[in-house]
Amino acid sequence: MNLASSHGEAHDPHLAHHFPDAPTQFEAGKLGMWIFLATEILLFGGLFCAYAVYRANHPEIFMYAHQFLDKVLGGVNTAVLIISSLTMAWAVRAAQLGHQRALVRLLSATIALGFVFLGIKYVEYEHKWKEGLLPGTRYTPTAGESVSATAPAAPDPAPAAVPAGEASSIAHAARGPAGLAGEPADSQSPAAPAVPRNVQIFFGIYFTMTGLHGLHVIAGMITLMWILRRAVQGEFGPRYFTPVDLAGLYWHLVDLIWIYLFPLLYLIH
């Protein structure tokens, strides 16, 4: 109440004209942000649904393909995002208390950790690219030499008959679901279980989910850079910290989604 009256005569530059007072504006902003976060959950929900349906029908593909993901890099990235969530939550606290230098430092740390996350993600993507572990017809695994020891090597059956080791896996992978029953004879051969068919769809799901998440990390970093610039200019303090608070909510949501992506993609047992 005292805030509203004190802002009445001295026109708060942050108070939009259509709001009667700062608390109302703050609450409206927060409500809008939570509704936006709900739409983000729905956006990722579609991808989680695709994941669930495909995994329910093809558990063998997930058991096989997840071995190509680097658990260590994924775990480190999880820790990086959790630390960045701590610095972000602390930055909101610093803004609320008017700790100007701490706010600038914590926002900078959060952005830096975002860069670390993207850097590690780049290393992972580059490995997948080099090993041909890509979605759709781009799936051309060079299993064997470059793939880590945990990943099973190229399928053993009939190495003499096929000229190159890659030939068999490409042929199996590139074929779509055998719904038209064109050539069931050879696809039902007992050699098939070594490398399941349609592994490329796992990598389609992997790249779509982590890629969309990565875009969110980038969007969050751009937002935080904008917030940092305003923080450096001394715009935020106990009276006005809404943008820091809302950007923080977005950043935490990005962390939240990764908390699910990490076990679902990297830690399949």
Place this chain on the structure above:
Amino acid sequence: MTTHAHDHPGHAAHVHVVPPPVLLAVWGALMILTVITVAATWVDLGAMNLVVALAIATLKAALVLLYFMHMRYDRPFHAIIFVASLAFVALFVIISLLDTAAYRPEMIPDYAPAMKGR
């Protein structure tokens, strides 16, 4: 509610400053749970591995929501909005899974070999 004159309780804006010990405790719990979720994959629990992984992830998500995102101190309406979105995603996923389970993919030769015998 530690600091400034204008954010005392009863004020229209729900402002809560989370104290550092709480922030650090939540962060520590998140890190420990991350280690646990990795360690849980070394133990073979069969189908329970997925349940354990999702349960730990949900616990971590709840910690982030309640403390880092201030949901515990925030207006309940914000939590209702967010939980409603989760409920609709759950509905979406569950009905889709019920639908896909209603078909028999093993009728397509070699399409879903692991589904055989269900």
